Amino acid sequence: KAGVTQTPRYLIKTRGQQVTLSCSPISGHRSVSWYQQTPGQGLQFLFEYFSETQRNKGNFPGRFSGRQFSNSRSEMNVSTLELGDSALYLCASSPGTGKNTEAFFGQGTRLTVV
């Protein structure tokens, strides 16, 4: 069974640009969550999508958005990039139904804003 796939692995963008990151969950999983990881703030929850609907949202500005497609693949978008957006962006996949179940993470996308 293939794991969670995130693309691209690395990105360098300039301040003010926008970026789109992609996540393909484990086959059969319907929930995709996104996290931002920085040395200072650790792992912080951005949002979760389940069956193409945003189910939970963290405390990030509106520049951070996401969506999920009918095949459960998800994308997140960051507009008007700031230097502080430099981070490792992680996607986690889980079945999404039933009481809490383990979440599996992808390798992440390392975003550098210059």
Next chain:
Amino acid sequence: GESVGLHLPTLSVQEGDNSIINCAYSNSASDYFIWYKQESGKGPQFIIDIRSNMDKRQGQRVTVLLNKTVKHLSLQIAATQPGDSAVYFCAETQAGTALIFGKGTTLSVSS
């Protein structure tokens, strides 16, 4: 083995020692807890989980203990190996909500 009573950002042990990594969680309503291991350049990897109706769960070389009275979680690694060197995170969640991660402990194993 070596253990820490409070959360410390780093833990150094010798190969073969038992390691204990501690974590204090924040929400008394959390009912599901997971330990993750993150190696350099990789995403977090699931190690073991425990539900709030349990106080101990064992895996292969790992044991998780849950003390709901003091909101404390610990991960015990038996016979620590160099390949166990990584950052370890605890995460908590309440049904239907997102995972909340702890600060992480860097485990260094010397041979």
